[in-house]
Amino acid sequence: MTDGLMTIREMCDSFNVTPRTLRFYEDRELISPERRGQHRLYNRSDRARLTLILRGKRFGFSLEQIRQILELYDPSERNYRQTQQALATARERLSDMERQYTELGAAIIELRAQILGAEAEIDAEEAVPPASPAQASGMTGDSR
Amino acid sequence: MTDGLMTIREMCDSFNVTPRTLRFYEDRELISPERRGQHRLYNRSDRARLTLILRGKRFGFSLEQIRQILELYDPSERNYRQTQQALATARERLSDMERQYTELGAAIIELRAQILGAEAEIDAEEAVPPASPAQASGMTGDSR
DNA sequence: GTCGTATCTTACGTTGACGTAAACTTCCCC
DNA sequence: GGGGAAGTTTACGTCAACGTAAGATACGAC
The missing domain is CATH 1.10.1660.10 (Multidrug-efflux Transporter Regulator; Chain: A; Domain 2)
Structure with missing residues (x-):
């Protein structure tokens, strides 16, 4: 320990x-x-x-x-050939990760937009409730 | 088509x-x-x-x-509850992705450094080729 | 008609990454 | 010296994500 x-x-x-x-x-x-x-x-x-x-x-x-x-x-393992091999696959992984990094950045932006879009739709529906008999939440912004 | x-x-x-x-x-x-x-x-x-x-x-x-x-x-599906549920899990996924984005950036930097380090070692070995038939100082394992 | 080819459904097989159960050592404690 | 706790090996089970093989169906070409 x-x-x-x-x-x-x-x-x-x-x-x-x-x-x-x-x-x-x-x-x-x-x-x-x-x-x-x-x-x-x-x-x-x-x-x-x-x-x-x-x-x-x-x-x-x-x-x-x-x-x-x-x-x-x-x-x-200080073997030349093996180290070269490790380097080669590591470079491949690195380029995978770089590609993924870029792609992930774009995907985040997209998903954020998608979420904002869905939230907007919900807000719109809340403003005009779809004929439900009982609605309890008090979000009615009626100002005289 | x-x-x-x-x-x-x-x-x-x-x-x-x-x-x-x-x-x-x-x-x-x-x-x-x-x-x-x-x-x-x-x-x-x-x-x-x-x-x-x-x-x-x-x-x-x-x-x-x-x-x-x-x-x-x-x-x-324009169901309120289901949309809320989809939103909730989407927000979770989004935060996963944001975390992963940060982490991935750091990992890329690390791996780059690691690759550079290995390349440097190889260059050093190339400068002093270990192919001498006489016995080396250390225990490089393979003797032929 | 029937031949070929493209697609379909059904269902068992496979691979990666472990979970889980059974039966065995080792060491410590009283 | 019997009991428990922590760890071990061995081996079968499981779940996701498909692969693969077998047989049925449909359709245009000949």
Whole structure:
């Protein structure tokens, strides 16, 4: 704890995931916690990787795509060809993300407009209620 | 064709999806093409919806979430309560997207930095090629 | 008519990302 | 030394989002 190592339970609590999820990510080689006896222990780097994993998921990437990006962050394999490969796929992901960023900006503007439009329609309907027998909300702005 | 109606095949070709996918979206009520005989015919509005569907998928939304957003774009059901419900979920999606937009911007910057870092390392290695047959100082694992 | 092709429905199969249940160690506590 | 708590492996189950195969239908061409 003081040396920055966390148990699987502490990890689950602080990242809001289940043990199953962490073991699953390990099986898919997205993370490789140290073993003390038979227990897993996660260090600072493992936590950083998990943060990236969860973020990548929010962006809609698959675990496999995320794994490839993580290779770039990983100082382990100092193999030239593999690093080049990691770089290539990372550049692809980056361009995906840049495209998505632009598109997302546009989509936000569109959705905002759509919401404003729908709100306007509702306001109009409230001003002229559609023949309902009982209407309780007092939004009748009648000023003498 | 001239009246803006497209067959399922034309849709598949222009949106790069399979017939199965279109029928599946229809089954989940994300789209409802007109029927001429037993064949499906997609109009301009159907195409607009499909564009939104595919975009939503790229953002990582589920088909169900997308369906709820689409209700807002749909001028069919003019039911007050349902419109309010659609508005509520649309606002949630919007705030998701705004959060994701910010986060994505940060992630792009991070990944760019990471790529630059890896490129720098490679340049350094290229400057001092490790292909010497004599033993290196460290443990580079592979010895041949 | 029948042949080809385009589409349709029905239904079981697959893949990714986990959930869940069962049965086993390990360690600590009393 | 028996009990619990935390963790482990193994393996089958599940859900979303389709893939894929089988057989029926419709329509124009020949």
